Amino acid sequence: MSTWVPGAAGSLFDLDNLPFGVFSPRGQAARVGVRIGDQVMDAGAVASYGRESLQPGDGPDLMPLWQQPSLNAFLAAGRETWDVARDWLVEVLGNEVHAERTRPHLYPVGEVDLHLPVEVADYVDFYCSEQHATNVGRMFRPDGDALTPNWKHLPIGYHGRAGTIVVSGTPVQRPSGQGRPSADGGPPPFGPSRRLDIEAELAFVVGTPTDLGTSVHTSGFADHVFGVTPLNDWSARDIQAWEYVPLGPFLGKSFATSISPWITPLAALEAAKTLLPPQDPPPLPYLEVDERGGYDIDFEVLLNGEVVSRPPYASMYWSPAQMLAHLTVNGASLRTGDVFASGTISGDEREQRGSFLELSWGGAEPFTAGGRERTFLEDGDEVVLRATALGALGGRIGLGEVSGRVTPAL
Template sequence: MTSTTQPTVPADSLFGLTNLPYGVYSTPGQEPRVATRYGDHVIDLAVLLGDDVFARPSLNAFMAQGHARWVEVRAEITERLQGPIPAGAVHDLGAVALHLPFEVADYVDFYASEHHASNLGRLFRPDNPDPLMPNWKHLPVGYHGRAASVVVSGTDVIRPSGQRKGPQDPAPVFGPSTRLDIEAELGFVLGTGNAMGESIGAENADRHIFGVVLFNDWSARDIQAWEYVPLGPNLGKSFASTISPWVVPLLALDAARVPTPVQEPAVLPYLRMEQPWGLDVDLAVEWNGQVVSRPPYAAMYWSPAQMLAHQTVNGAPSRTGDLFASGTVSGPEKEQRGAFIELTWGGKEPITVNGQKRTFLEDGDEIVLSATAPGADGTRIGFGEARGRIVSAKPREA
C-alpha cells in the first residue's frame, strides 16, 4: 500500500492553492524533475499526477502542450492537493535544490515603464523638454538579449569587464565595470509560439503566455553608455540576468489584472486592445538585506500582451521557452524606482544602505527581488525571489 500524507499549509501562505507555481527541483542523487510549490513543500508532479511529462529537467515539454492542457493540469493539481498525497511526492523546500525552470529558447527585454524611461531621459538628455524618445508611446521599445546568460536565483554574478569611456577620458579604457546596476523586472515565459511569417495578436497573447517570473536585468552602465549608440545594449547587458525558480502561471493572476495607464496617443491597430491589462504586482528590492525600493508593476505603460504582439508583428517566429521581460519597473515616487541609476540619480544622490552611502554595486553585494500579487478569493500569492551576489571580475584571457 502506498503511504500518503497531507502537508500543513497556513491559510495565509503565499503559496497556497490559488498560486501553485511550477519549478524544477532535485534531491541528492536524483535528476531534476518538475514540481509545484505548496506552502513550504515541493510537490513532485510526476508522482502526484502520474504523468511522465513532469519527470523531466525542464517545463518545456509540458508548456508545449498548450493552453487547454495548462488549464486541465492546474485543476487536477488543485484537486489532488486537497486529498491524500503520495508521501513520495512531498519534499521540504529546504531539503531540495532548485534549478532553472525552463530552457530559455530566446530572450527579449522591453522598456515598458514610462516613469523609468522618463527618468533616464531626464538624466541623459537634460536639455530636451520631452524626456521620452519620439517613438516611445507608439510602440513597446525593446532589445534582443542573450538567452544563455539567464541564470536561476542564487547564482553568483561575475562583475563584467569591457570598454568604457568617461566624459573626461581622452580615449576608451578596458576594465571591470565601476557602475554595476540592477533592473527590477517581471519576465513572461512563452508556452507556445508562432510560425515564421505569422504573428500573435494582442487579444490572444494570454493563450500563449504560460507564466511570470521575477527578473533582474543586471546592467553595467559604464559599458552600456559607451557602446549603445547607435544600436543599443550589448555587452553592458549580456553577462547575466537572474530569474526566480518558480514560474507563477498566468492562470493564477486573473485577480491581479488591472488596466494599464491611459495610452495616448491612440496606438496602431495591431496594438489595440479592448482593455490593455497590466498586473497589480508589488515588487521589493533588497540591497544587502535592506529594502531600498518597492516598484509597482501596475504603473507599467505597455501591457505584456502588447509587448508580445509587437515582438511578432513582423513575422518573427517565437517558440516554447521564449522569455520576454518588461524592462525596469518604476513608479512615480523616488522610493519606487527599480534601478539604482534612477534611485541615486546617476550616482549624484547616494542612498544609505546599512549605514553606508551607496550608488552602484560593489563586490560582495547581494540583491534580492521579491514580489506579491492579489490571488483568487482574497488571497495573496508570491513569486519567490531572484537572488544574486556580485563577485569580482575574472582576469581576461590573452
C-alpha cells in the first residue's frame, strides 16, 4: 500500500513508520499527532469522524486518547489498542478515499511546535555496549580488567532523573559541580564542567504498567514497551569521575537528557530485528531471549552539522527485552511513561564510538571536526543524533532526530 500524502511515499516517514508525537499548531493547544512525510496529522481530529457510529465491540474509541497533551493515555491503553490504531492509521493514510476529510488536519512539520511526547514517570539508563564498556574500562582502569566481573552476567544500569528529560531542540546549559582534587591535595575544585560530553543512545518507552511485586519475562517485552526514540545522555565527565564511586552517576548526568519528539512504535521495527552478538557465558534463565533480540539501527552523531561518528545499535550486547526483564525481576513495577535507555552505542571502529570521551580517548587523542582538533564540547556547539532502520516496505524509516546546543554555565 502507498500513501496518498504528497511527498511521503519512499521517505523516512512513509506508511511503514508512522511515529507518534505531541504537537501544537501555533497558538493552539497541544495534542497527539502522527508524522507522515513532512506532515503531522492531528490524530484526534481525524479519529472523530464516524465516532458517533461506534458500537460495543467495534474497538477502542481513539479520539479521547489522542486529544491529550501527552501520549500517556494512549500508551496506557495497551498493545491491543496500539495495534488497532496502527491498522486504522495505515487505512486512513493509505487509502485515498479518506484523503478529502483528512487533508485539512495535516500540518507541515516545520510550522508546528513539537513537545515532549510523554510525561516521563521513571528513567533508567543502562550500560549495554560491550565496546563502550571496554573502552571506558581501559581508560579508567588501564592496569585492570576492562569489564567488571558482573558485566556479562547482567545489564548494568542506574536510576536517572526523569524531571530533566527534555525534548529535542531544548538548549543544554553547561553544568557546574565538583571535580577531582589535584594530586597535591586541597579541596575539590568547583566550577563549570570542562569535559562536557554526549552519549548516543536508544530509549524505550513503556506503555502498559505492572503491579508492584511482579516481573516481566523477556517474552513480554512487546506487551509493555510501545516504542523507541533516540536519546542523548549529556554527561559531565569531570563531575562524574569524582562522584561516581561508590554509588554511580549523579550530578554528572542529571542536568539534561534529550529525546526526539517522535516515538516510533515497535511494530514499525519488525524488519529491523536482528541476532544478538554471542552471549558468553549464557545468561541466567530469566534473561534468556529469542535469537532475534537485537535491532539493526544505524545512528549518526553530528557536531555543528558534520558527521563525526556512526554508531551501530546492532552491536549492543544486551537486548532491550533483557534490560526490561532485569529492571523488573526484583518486583519493581512499571509505570506508563517509564523510559529506559540502552547506554552509549559504540562499535568496533573508532568512527563508530558514541561518545566524545571515546572518540578523543579521554581527551588524549583529539578527533577532527570543522577543520580543527576537538575533544569535549564547547559553548555554542550543537549536537544532533539521527537514527534510521530498515522498514517493512524495504526502504529506511527515520526514528527522528535529537538536537541540543550548549549554552554557557550561569
